[in-house]
Amino acid sequence: MVEGVQRRQVESGERYDVFHTDCLARTMVDHVTSRWGVWVLISLRKNDLRFFELRESIQGISEKMLAQTLRTLVEDGLVRREVEPTRPPQVTYGLTDFGREIGEPLTQLFDRITYRLAVREAVAEGDPAM
Structure with missing residues (x-):
């Protein structure tokens, strides 16, 4: 493996070398996960929210x-930051289209885990419906 930045231009539809330490895709995966x-x-995933x-x-x-996390995700193009010119300024965060696309499988993973935990808990408690 060559040290340094992944210099080869990636053509449209082609994958980055995610095993390269300086791969942009690898960096983004690190931020998301x-x-x-x-x-x-x-x-x-459901609503835009203010910081607090x-x-x-x-x-x-x-x-x-x-x-820090919001700054990184905004720089990656996954989250958008909207500032309303009020006093004090109101800042709202929401997902970009790319953020929704990336967040969808995470939401599915989250939903599967919470569902399976609920089933496991019901079985452990002896719920005959499960």
């Missing part, structure tokens, strides 16, 4: 980590 990136994308609404929806995230 980071500790908080997944939760931000899932939280924004988003922070309240993701229990355990600090303001600093939320700000």
Whole structure:
């Protein structure tokens, strides 16, 4: 494997070399699957949210980590940031089309896990309906 940036231009429809340490796709996957990136994308799947609404929806995230995660996801083109010129400015975050596309399988994964946990819990409790 060659050190440094992946220099070869990727043609339309072609894949990046995600095993290369400096691959742009690999970097984006790291951002999406980071500790908080997944939760931000899932939280924004239904509605646009303001910063503090988003922070309240993701229990355990600090303001600093939320700000860093949002900045990264905005730079990656997954989240859009809209500032309304009011006093104080109101900032709203939402998913871009690309963010929705990336967030869909994450939401399906989240839904499958929560469904299976509920089934497992019902079976453990002896629920005859399961």
